[in-house]
Amino acid sequence: MATKWKKCRIIVSFAAFFLGMTLLLTNFFTMLGLLAQADLQAGTDYQKTEEFAGFISGRLETLVSAAAGGEDWHGSLDSYGTAYEAADVYVDSWSAGDFQVADLFRLILNALGITSRRSYTVSTTETATPYDMPADGEGGQSYRDFYMEELAADRNVRFAVLYQGELLYTNLDGLTAQTVEASGIPDFAALLPEGEYNFSLCYNGNGDGKTEIVKDGQEVDVYGDGTYGPDSRWRVPGYENFQAEGKARDVVVFLAAAKEPMLEIDNYGMGTEQRGGTLFYMRAELYQQRQQLRETAARLGAALLLLLLAFWLRASLREARQRIGGWFKAVWVEIKALLFWCLPVLWLVFAFLTKRIWYWNLSGAGLAVYFWLFYFGLLDRKYNHGRQKSFLRSIRNSLRTRDLKRPLQKRLVGRQWLVFAPGLLLFLLLCGFLLIYGRWLYWNDALAPVLAMFCFAVLLLIGGLAYMKKNRRMAEDIGALADRIAAVREGRLSGSLKLPEDADLKEAAENLNEISQGMEKALKERTRSERMKVELIANVSHDLKTPLTSIVSYIELLKQEAGLPEHVRDYIRILEGKAARLRDMVQDVFEVSKAASGQLPVKIEKLDFAKLLRQTLADMSVQIEQSGFAFRAELPDGPVEIWADGQRLYRVFQNLLQNALQYSLPGSRIYLALSAEGGRAQAVVKNTSAAELLPGTDFTERFVRGDESRTDGGSGLGLSIARSFTEACGGELKVKTDADLFTVTVTFPVEGA
Amino acid sequence: MNECVLVVDDDREIVKAIGLLLEKEGYRVLKAYDGLEALELAAEQPVRLIIMDVMMPRLDGLSAVMKIRERKNIPIIVLSAKSEETDKILGLSMGADDYVAKPFSPQELAARVKSHLRRYTMLGDIHAQGREDEIRNGRLCYRPSERTLYADGEAVRLTATETKIVELLMRNAGRVFPAEEIYRRVWEEEAFSAENTVMVHIRRIREKIELNPKKPEYLKVVWGIGYKMEKMQDYR
Numbered sequence: 006m007a008t009k010w011k012k013c014r015i016i017v018s019f020a021a022f023f024l025g026m027t028l029l030l031t032n033f034f035t036m037l038g039l040l041a042q043a044d045l046q047a048g049t050d051y052q053k054t055e056e057f058a059g060f061i062s063g064r065l066e067t068l069v070s071a072a073a074g075g076e077d078w079h080g081s082l083d084s085y086g087t088a089y090e091a092a093d094v095y096v097d098s099w100s101a102g103d104f105q106v107a108d109l110f111r112l113i114l115n116a117l118g119i120t121s122r123r124s125y126t127v128s129t130t131e132t133a134t135p136y137d138m139p140a141d142g143e144g145g146q147s148y149r150d151f152y153m154e155e156l157a158a159d160r161n162v163r164f165a166v167l168y169q170g171e172l173l174y175t176n177l178d179g180l181t182a183q184t185v186e187a188s189g190i191p192d193f194a195a196l197l198p199e200g201e202y203n204f205s206l207c208y209n210g211n212g213d214g215k216t217e218i219v220k221d222g223q224e225v226d227v228y229g230d231g232t233y234g235p236d237s238r239w240r241v242p243g244y245e246n247f248q249a250e251g252k253a254r255d256v257v258v259f260l261a262a263a264k265e266p267m268l269e270i271d272n273y274g275m276g277t278e279q280r281g282g283t284l285f286y287m288r289a290e291l292y293q294q295r296q297q298l299r300e301t302a303a304r305l306g307a308a309l310l311l312l313l314l315a316f317w318l319r320a321s322l323r324e325a326r327q328r329i330g331g332w333f334k335a336v337w338v339e340i341k342a343l344l345f346w347c348l349p350v351l352w353l354v355f356a357f358l359t360k361r362i363w364y365w366n367l368s369g370a371g372l373a374v375y376f377w378l379f380y381f382g383l384l385d386r387k388y389n390h391g392r393q394k395s396f397l398r399s400i401r402n403s404l405r406t407r408d409l410k411r412p413l414q415k416r417l418v419g420r421q422w423l424v425f426a427p428g429l430l431l432f433l434l435l436c437g438f439l440l441i442y443g444r445w446l447y448w449n450d451a452l453a454p455v456l457a458m459f460c461f462a463v464l465l466l467i468g469g470l471a472y473m474k475k476n477r478r479m480a481e482d483i484g485a486l487a488d489r490i491a492a493v494r495e496g497r498l499s500g501s502l503k504l505p506e507d508a509d510l511k512e513a514a515e516n517l518n519e520i521s522q523g524m525e526k527a528l529k530e531r532t533r534s535e536r537m538k539v540e541l542i543a544n545v546s547h548d549l550k551t552p553l554t555s556i557v558s559y560i561e562l563l564k565q566e567a568g569l570p571e572h573v574r575d576y577i578r579i580l581e582g583k584a585a586r587l588r589d590m591v592q593d594v595f596e597v598s599k600a601a602s603g604q605l606p607v608k609i610e611k612l613d614f615a616k617l618l619r620q621t622l623a624d625m626s627v628q629i630e631q632s633g634f635a636f637r638a639e640l641p642d643g644p645v646e647i648w649a650d651g652q653r654l655y656r657v658f659q660n661l662l663q664n665a666l667q668y669s670l671p672g673s674r675i676y677l678a679l680s681a682e683g684g685r686a687q688a689v690v691k692n693t694s695a696a697e698l699l700p701g702t703d704f705t706e707r708f709v710r711g712d713e714s715r716t717d718g719g720s721g722l723g724l725s726i727a728r729s730f731t732e733a734c735g736g737e738l739k740v741k742t743d744a745d746l747f748t749v750t751v752t753f754p755v756e757g758a
Numbered sequence: 759m760n761e762c763v764l765v766v767d768d769d770r771e772i773v774k775a776i777g778l779l780l781e782k783e784g785y786r787v788l789k790a791y792d793g794l795e796a797l798e799l800a801a802e803q804p805v806r807l808i809i810m811d812v813m814m815p816r817l818d819g820l821s822a823v824m825k826i827r828e829r830k831n832i833p834i835i836v837l838s839a840k841s842e843e844t845d846k847i848l849g850l851s852m853g854a855d856d857y858v859a860k861p862f863s864p865q866e867l868a869a870r871v872k873s874h875l876r877r878y879t880m881l882g883d884i885h886a887q888g889r890e891d892e893i894r895n896g897r898l899c900y901r902p903s904e905r906t907l908y909a910d911g912e913a914v915r916l917t918a919t920e921t922k923i924v925e926l927l928m929r930n931a932g933r934v935f936p937a938e939e940i941y942r943r944v945w946e947e948e949a950f951s952a953e954n955t956v957m958v959h960i961r962r963i964r965e966k967i968e969l970n971p972k973k974p975e976y977l978k979v980v981w982g983i984g985y986k987m988e989k990m991q992d993y994r
Contacts, residue, residue, distance in 0.1 A: 543840075546839075547813075547839040547840065550839040550860045550861050551769055551772070551839055551860060553860070553861040554769075554772055554839075554860040554861040554862065555769065555771045555772050555775060556861075557861045557862070557863065557864065558771075558772060558775035558776065558779065558864050559771075559775055561775075561779065561863075561864035561865070562775060562778055562779065562864075565779075565782065584861075588861050606843070610983075612981065612982025612983050613982050613983065614982065616936070616937075616953070616982050616983065616984075617981050617982030619937075619953040619954075620937075620953055620957065620979055620981060620982070621981075622953075622954075623953045623954045623956075623957035623958075624957060624979065626954060626957070626958070649982070651980060651981030651982040651983065652981055654981060654982065655979075655981040655982075
């Protein structure tokens with residue numbers, strides 16, 4: 006349960022982190038963009054947006070132009086930004102959700118208050134015959150009138166234009182030229198339907214040349230400090246630096262905008278025609294923008310909540326990171342490098358080159374993709390650094406292993422292709438080139454260098470071939486030499502390596518031959534001297550045994566002599582003891598010399614080591630009891646099967662135990678333990694030495710005894726025999742001394758382990 | 759009884775010593791100092807047993823043994839300074855009955871001489887009889903009906919347990935018994951510390967049946983495996 010919960014936490018923490026981060030990255034800049042462009046002051050009222058101000062200002066300009074007979078009316082139905090001179094104010098096409106660098110700059114500039122002020126004037130000059138300019142196919146009507154009719158059809162914007170007190174254009178219901186003539190400038194607002202139009206603008210060029218704006222019955226402060234600048238909302242005449250001049254002074258314009266603009270769609274047989282779209286869409290867009298802002302804000306909030314959750318579960322998150330790092334371990338490092346590092350960088354470069362870096366990469370999803378790729382790349386680096394699984398490396402390794410398996414000659418010959426192949430490739434390429442393009446080449450220009458290269462390639466090829474041939478022989482010689490070295494190492498000393506007289510390795514081969522001959526000779530000598538040594542010892546021991554037989558026999562006769570005085574009997578006993586010791590020593594010398602020369606016959610069979618030790622102890626029980634030493638044997642109950650010669654191994658332990666009995670400190674204990682671990686059976690005999698053990702003495706050397714004075718009863722061969730016999734049986738005997746503790750370890754491989 | 763024993767060795771002192779020892783045992787001793795002399799004496803005298811050294815001038819011991827074997831069936835004990843197994847087998851295959859390595863213990867040699875002579879003289883008729891129910895093995899003979907072990911025709915005094923062990927081993931001469939099995943079959947109970955108990959009994963039996971208990975020929979320990987009664991081969 007606990008582990009399940011833990012696993013659950015890990016998954017939840019990472020999922021929260023992943024989702025949160027992704028949401029944050031995809032929405033953060035969108036949010037910034039929205040914030041930068043949204044008219045937050047406007048609220049739900051589209052009439053408070055900059056766009057509306059611009060639209061109304063533009064419409065006023067259009068109407069003033071139309072009344073005063075301005076220039077730019079050549080059939081254009083759009084009147085934006087034409088009539089006022091040098092009024093270059095940004096008109097940006099905002100597209101929701103996209104944040105652009107320029108916006109950022111403008112935001113910053115605005116924030117710093119750096120704005121440029123210019124002087125603006127309105128001057129409209131009369132065109133030649135604007136009134137009479139014919140529209141296409143509709144004789145008698147000018148473009149202006151046609152355009153004005155179009156404008157009048159939009160019921161969202163009501164207007165009236167007076168020029169020199171004469172009504173020119175209007176779509177106000179009930180306003181006629183007669184009314185105007187009768188009353189001068191009429192009260193336009195009264196003519197509007199009740200409640201539908203809450204915005205009105207009145208420009209009176211005749212009077213003060215200023216524009217009055219009334220919204221929801223309240224007069225709006227149009228001019229601010231009275232100077233027109235980039236931050237001025239209304240682009241209408243009446244500022245100090247933006248005055249109506251010329252004919253524009255004779256114009257009176259009234260404009261009213263609907264509270265809730267409607268879209269009128271007329272359906273003809275040939276298609277549809279929309280009216281009133283400008284304001285309708287302005288309002289719709291405002292709503293849409295606000296909606297988008299709300300959604301983005303909600304997403305960002307969710308992202309923050311998720312990140313908070315991930316932070317709360319950060320311990321589990323760490324583990325999740327570790328696990329993900331672990332998963333990446335199985336992926337080839339090349340794939341990871343491509344995915345995490347190369348692709349993003351390449352894509353960035355591509356985006357940079359195509360100059361769409363912001364559009365593609367640093368907004369929304371692109372940013373998130375980059376982030377996660379880099380994040381996983383870093384995770385991989387952190388957890389798998391130095392332990393990467395490489396596809397190329399494994400290929401290289403397998404190639405190398407395969408290469409090593411082949412004999413030396415083949416390997417060397419194979420390597421020559423590295424030299425030969427480039428030449429061959431160049432040659433083939435040039436041949437192909439000449440075959441295909443040869444007939445378009447002219448002798449004096451392109452053909453000359455190509456032919457030169459061709460010659461070079463041929464030379465390279467010939468050189469490569471010659472080198473390969475020479476080297477192939479060399480490789481064969483090296484291989485033969487290597488084989489011969491291996492043969493010598495295996496002990497096949499007879500025979501010699503014959504290389505041709507002109508071979509590079511001739512001398513090396515001869516040296517090797519001499520070495521192997523020398524070794525062979527030395528080995529023969531050694532074998533002979535070993536054999537002679539063994540023969541000598543056998544002869545010596547034989548020659549010793551014959552007189553010894555007489556000694557033993559006559560001592561026996563002496564013993565049987567009756568009536569000898571007691572002290573003579575004592576002498577005889579001493580003689581008997583020493584003769585017996587001499588006999589044992591002769592036998593020991595004989596055996597140890599045979600064992601040392603490797604001529605000891607052994608009969609290896611499977612036996613139970615534990616049983617052998619028990620038998621040895623039982624066999625020596627009388628001796629052990631008489632010695633007065635306490636014996637501590639620790640032998641396993643079960644069998645410990647090894648391969649050895651039982652008789653010899655018995656002698657080993659007989660010697661070891663006798664050794665222990667003979668040299669132990671009186672009253673001390675002697676330990677015998679057998680253990681079988683890790684495929685090895687280990688018997689250990691431990692005793693405390695009575696004499697001081699000189700460190701650095703090899704007790705298994707022949708005639709070495711702990712007691713240098715050699716007055717004790719041993720031959721000094723016990724341990725030497727024990728070691729020789731153990732080794733003859735395939736075991737290992739080691740002596741270790743630690744202060745007075747004398748430890749002998751006999752080790753054998755366990756059968757079947 | 760004055761049986762005649764021929765002692766041959768090129769070392770006069772050894773011959774003399776052996777001669778003295780055997781005379782004390784009551785044998786008549788003939789002495790020779792090389793192979794040819796030995797052949798002459800063996801042909802002329804009523805020799806019942808020969809002790810022969812291997813390395814001798816004029817005619818070596820083994821050749822002499824082969825020559826003598828052509829005409830006589832008497833026991834021959836070979837003496838040698840070589841104690842290796844191969845030498846022993848070579849000597850026995852040449853027709854010798856026994857092999858004693860120098861330096862030998864005089865008592866052992868005397869015991870062997872006695873053993874061989876007894877077998878040759880007294881047990882010759884037992885050989886001839888060839889009783890059905892007895893188990894023979896070298897100088898040992900076990901009669902289950904009597905529950906008695908004979909060594910060189912002489913009954914060996916064994917305790918009841920020793921007899922059981924001997925019977926088991928004699929019936930299965932050559933086979934190796936782990937101590938536990940011997941214990942189970944003789945004591946008829948589960949083995950506990952069998953090794954020591956069995957070893958003590960084996961040692962006691964050896965004292966009674968072996969010519970040299972320190973170098974047993976019959977009752978042997980197979981180290982690391984168990985115990986066995988060696989199946990003796992007749993080299994004749």
